Amino acid sequence: MSNSLNVCIVDDDDIYQFTMVKTLKSLRLAENIMTFSDGEEALDFMLDNLHNDKELPDVIFLDIDMPIMDGFQFMEEYVKLKPSLGKKITIYMVSSSVDPVDIERAKKISEIADYMVKPITHNQLRNIVEELGLSGDR
Amino acid sequence: MSKDNSEQSAQYNKIFIEQAPTAIAMLDKDMRYIAVSQRWITDYKMEGKEIIGQSHYDIFPEIGDDWKANHQKCLNGAIDICEEAPFKRADGSIQWIYWDVRPWYVSEGEIGGLLMHTGDITPQKERERERARMIEILDKTNEVARIGTWEVNLSTNEVYWSKMVCEIHEVPENYQPQLETAINFYKEGESRETIQRVVNEAILTGQPYDVEVELVTAKGTSLWTRAIGSGEFVDGKCVGLFGIFQDINKGKLAEQALSNANAELNAIFNSKSVAIITTNDKGVIDHFNHGAEYLLGYSADEIVGTKMPFVFVKMEEVERFRQDLFQKYGKDSFKGLAENNEFDVREWTYIKKDGTKITVQVTLSPIKNEDGEIIGSLTVASDITAIKNVENELLRKNQVLNFAERLTMIGNWQWNTVSNEVRWSSNLYKIFNVDEETRLTYDTYFSFVHPEDKEMVTNHVQYALEERKFPDLLHRIKLRDGTVKNVQLLAEIMTNDAGEVMELVGTCQDVTEQRMAEIKFRGLLESAPDAMVIVNEAGKIHLINKQAEKLFGYTAKELIGQSIEILVPTRFSKGHTSHRTDFFTNPKVRKMGEGRELYGIDKNGKEIPIQISLSPLKTEDGLLVSSAIRDITTQKLAERKIIQAKEDLEVFAKKLILKNNQLADFNHITSHNLRAPISNLNSLLGFYEISENEEERIELFQKFETVIHHLTTTLDTLVEALKIKNENTEDVLEDIELYPILLKTQELLSGEIMRTGAVIVSDFSKMPRLEYNRIYLESIFLNLLSNALKYRSEERVPKICITAGIENGKNFLRFTDNGQGIDLKRHGHKLFGLNKVFHRHPDAKGIGLFLTKMQVEALGGSISAESEVNVGTTFNINL
Incomplete structure (x- = not known):
């Protein structure tokens, strides 16, 4: 398994953060896990490390409902930012909302790889990391 | 006295009488002569006649009874004196005499006879009469010649005018002029200057004058006068002026008239309007005046001495002229005219030099010498082409009129x-x-x-x-x-x-x-389904149909001739007049009052909603406008119903949308706010099951506690919200004073207010009380006030302002703070959502605004926010 993946969790829910980190670690899917409580914190981090590929995440699990800057607002900023990024980042939108409006809206954003409803199962996580790991090997 | 003495005395007396230088006669009581003076004899031509002893009446048989009676009176003591009297003598001559007849006394009281003293004054009398006659003649002459006399006394400056002078000046006879006023009667300018000059000269040098000057009379008449004057000199000094004054206006005018007549005659000969042409005995033109030049276009030089009239007359007209005169006189035309002293007047056609023909009226007369021989002819011609044209025009017009009459x-x-x-x-x-x-x-x-x-x-x-x-x-x-x-x-x-x-x-x-067309039109008008009103340009109703009578409740007779404004409600009539004028300046078929609601008014003053279409109607009475009027009362009612239904639907839809939104909110709450903690619980449970030690389990348990706590809060809020929705809020409304509510809120938050030093101001003066649900109101105050404190700016002392009032007829409550503010562009859409927080504040739970909105909306109000990041936020609540 690749240990080089940088995983980023953006969610205001402490418990979710805790369970995600714990799961990723227990499954040994990732060592470098970053957590942010809202979109702005995550964005600030990315702006600080625009060309620092080592620090930039490979995959982001992005919540929709967050204070300050929610998931969609983050995506708006990310789209602007993307051309200046040297690294390919895969973003999953993760939400407890099963509201079709949210799902539709997420699917329309091409930068979002998929929309996932909480809770995320171990298998889902494993598959995602493996897929990314494969593409990373190539 | 002795007889001798008396005889002697009588003798002396007789001698005295006989030799007296005047005519004296002494008569006895029987009127016989006792003695007469020599003069008596000569005066009465009695030389050689024996008269002593003769009776006076025998000598003068012509003496009438009246004289005789007088003599008798004198014989009784009277004295008869006469200054003058005519004495008609027996031979018919008149002798003018005076007399003094008185008695002579023989003794005291005894009359001896009469003494007659007479004088022949016939020559004096005749001279006197001669003079009177002369004066009379002079006066008459003066009057006829309008001559008067005048005098000026230069020492007193008094002026005397004779009656005629006054008359000429048109002033009353008693008019008293001064020298200056007299001079001022002369016409200003040359006349007055002249008279002034000659009068001054007469005074200075004695030079007499005789001038003709113009005068303006007191009545303003202007006339010519002749003033003659000379000075009167005493010791070489002029003391006065005198002279005569004559009205010569008639003469002067006649003179002027004559001169005018002369000028006119000259003008005629030289004028353009009359052509005067003469020929000599050979028929050659010897005079060709300016008028002829103008009329015929030839110059006199081209014609005179060389040409005959045949250059400009038509030969056939000459021939006709000759024949006419031959028929009349039976001989050569001209001779006939000359012998009868006649002339020929007729129209001729003259040919001008440029060939154009003109019609002229010509008077042709022969010129004879003293012996009656014809030595030439005189032609006087005037152009009557214009008159002829008018005549023709008149004829033509008459024809046209006849034609027009036939046509129309x-x-x-x-x-x-x-x-x-x-x-x-x-x-x-x-x-x-x-x-x-x-x-x-x-x-x-x-x-x-x-x-x-x-x-x-x-x-x-x-x-x-x-x-x-x-x-x-x-x-x-x-x-x-x-x-x-x-x-x-x-x-x-x-x-x-x-x-x-x-x-x-x-x-x-x-x-x-x-008439037939009118009847047809009338029929058409009556069959129209709409009310038709035809109006002229002045806005007067010209014609209406039965439908219009029915619609407006008037009869046609009542409306025709009335202003159309009678059918327009007064609130429209002002605008209507100008609209009508506009229509007549640009007449075309159109709907009236496009986009506006139109009303007519009927006889009872009831307004009727109508629809009008206008169309211009060109008629012999000028431009009319026909308006088709349709009563749209029923349409109007239907329309109103539809609008009402639509409005109701809109309200209903709004309510539905609101309900929908609320449902969506709930949907969101259940799908997100409830699912998230449950999925967390599941994850934690999974970890718990595989946990390997007590330490880990304790940590997980703490997490469980957090999630369960969170879940409990969410559920509580939901219950609260559901309660708000289900409560019949209207029932618990009460009249609440705002200020105590604020005080209570401040008490609850006193710790925080003290800690932050917040300043809270309020103004409820515009709306001190409010009908509302007390619990909600307290909750609203608490939520908004605590929010304002919670999200204060760290850089400023919090200042919170709460006002209440009425705006646009609605009650409002307003909370303004100077806190951190919210980026409404980003968060506006979820500001009032459940569990939505916009700040990284530890206490931010996203419940306060959610509940506030629920409460406000439950009572039919609304809440909105305005905010600027780092400046402050205002919450507006429409209650």
């Missing part, structure tokens, strides 16, 4: 009401189908009047004759063959100076066809 089926007529003579134009005969030879009177006309219209026509004519005006009359006539026609009569009434009707002049038009 009009005839004209004259009716002399005095002689009852009637004259018709030929077309009128045609209209009535009567032979032109028919003799006409008023009765001829009346006989054609349709039997049913006879009374109307009679009344109309009677009215016209009485009122001196003839309103247009339309009636039917029935011809001999039974044809019925409609005719329209127009007429003028002619009166004499006394205002009596003399004549009626007018036209008569066959309007049968128009």
Whole structure:
């Protein structure tokens, strides 16, 4: 398994953060896990490390409902930012909302790889990391 | 006295008498002569006659009884004195005499006879009469010649004017002029200057003057006068002026008239308007005046001495002239004229130099010498082309008129009401189908009047004759063959100076066809489904149909001639007048009042919603506008119902949307706010099951606690919200004073207020009390106030302002703070959502605003926010 993946969790829910980190670690899917409580914190981090590929995440699990800057607002900023990024980042939108409006809206954003409803199962996580790991090997 | 003495005395007396130088006679009581003076004898031509002892009456048999009676009175003591009296002598001559006849006394009281003392004053008398006659003649002359005399006394400056001088000046006889005023009568300018100069000269040098000057009389008449004057000198000094003054205006005017006549004659000869041409005995032109040059276009140089009149007359006219005169006189034309001292006047056609022909009126006369021989001819010609043209024009116009009458089926007529003579134009005969030879009177006309219209026509004519005006009359006539026609009569009434009707002049038009067209139009109008009102340019109603009568409740008679404004409600009438004017300046078919609601008003003052379309109508009465009016009351009602239904639907839809939104909120809450903690619980449970040690389990348990706590809060809020939704909020409304609510809120938050040093100000003066649910209101105050404190700016002392009032008829409550503010562009859409937080504040739970919104909306209000990041936020609540 690749240990080089940088995983980023953006969610205001402490418990979710805790369970995600714990799961990723227990499954040994990732060592470098970053957590942010809202979109702005995550964005600030990315702006600080625009060309620092080592620090930039490979995959982001992005919540929709967050204070300050929610998931969609983050995506708006990310789209602007993307051309200046040297690294390919895969973003999953993760939400407890099963509201079709949210799902539709997420699917329309091409930068979002998929929309996932909480809770995320171990298998889902494993598959995602493996897929990314494969593409990373190539 | 002795007898001798007395005899002697008588003798002496006799001698004395005989030798007295005047005519004296002494007579006894019997009127016999005792003694006479020599002068008596000569005065009465009695030389050689023995008169002593003779009776006075025998000597003068011509003495009448009146004298004799006087003598008798004197013999009784009277004295008869006469200054002058005519004495008609026996031979017929008149002797003017004076006398003194008195008695002489023999002794005291005894009369001896009479003493007569006479004088012959005939020569004096005759001289006197001569003078009087002379003066009279002079006066008469003066009067006729209008001559007067005047004098000026230079020392007193007094002026004397004779009666005539006063008359000439047109002032009263007693007029008292001064020298200066006298001079001022002369016309200002040359006349006055002249008189002043000559008068001054006369005073200075004694030079007499005689001038003709113009005078302006007291009455303003201007006339010519002759003033003659000279000075009166005493010791070489001028003391006065005198002279005569004559009105010579007539003479002067005659002189001027003569000179004018001369000038006119000259002008005629030189004028352009009259051509004067003379020929000599050979027929060659020897005079060709300016007028002839102008008339014929030849110059005198081209003609005089070389040409004969044949250059500009037509030979055939000359020939006709000759024949005419030959027929008249039986000999050579000119000789005939000359012998009879006649001249020939006729129209000739002259040919101008440029070839154009003109018509001239020519007077042609022969010129004779003293012996009666013809030595030439005189031609006086004037151009009458223009007159001729007018004449022709008149003829032509008359033809046109006749033609026009035929075309328009009009005839004209004259009716002399005095002689009852009637004259018709030929077309009128045609209209009535009567032979032109028919003799006409008023009765001829009346006989054609349709039997049913006879009374109307009679009344109309009677009215016209009485009122001196003839309103247009339309009636039917029935011809001999039974044809019925409609005719329209127009007429003028002619009166004499006394205002009596003399004549009626007018036209008569066959309007049968128009009448039929009118009837057709009328039918069309009546069959229209809409109310039709036809109006003229002045806004007067011209015609309406039955539908219009029905719609507006007026009869046609009441409306026709009235202003259209009578049908327009007053609140529109002002605008309507200008709209109408606009229409007439740009007439075309259009709907009236596009986009506006139109109303008419009926006789009862009821307003009727209407729809009007206008169309211009060109008629002989000028431009009319026909308006088709439709009552749209029912449409209007239906429309109102639809609008009402639509409005109701909108309200309903709004309510539905609100409900929908609320449902969506709940959907969101259940799908997110409830699912998230449950999925967390599941994850934690998974970890718990595989946990390997107690430490880990304790950590997980703490997490469980957090999630369960969170879940509990969410559920509580939901319950709260559901309660708000389900409560019948109207029931618990009460009248609440705002300020105590604020105080209570401040008490609850006192710790925080003290810690932050927040300043809270309020103004409820505009709305101190409010009808509301007390619990909600307290909750709203608490939530918004605590929010303002919670999200204060760290850089400023919090300042919170709470106001209440009424805006646009709605109650409002407003909370303004100077805190961190919210980026509404980002968060506006979820500001009032459950569990939405916008700050990284530890206490931010996203419940306060959610509940506040629920409560406000439950009572039919709304809440909104305005905010600027780092400046502050205002929450507006419409209650």
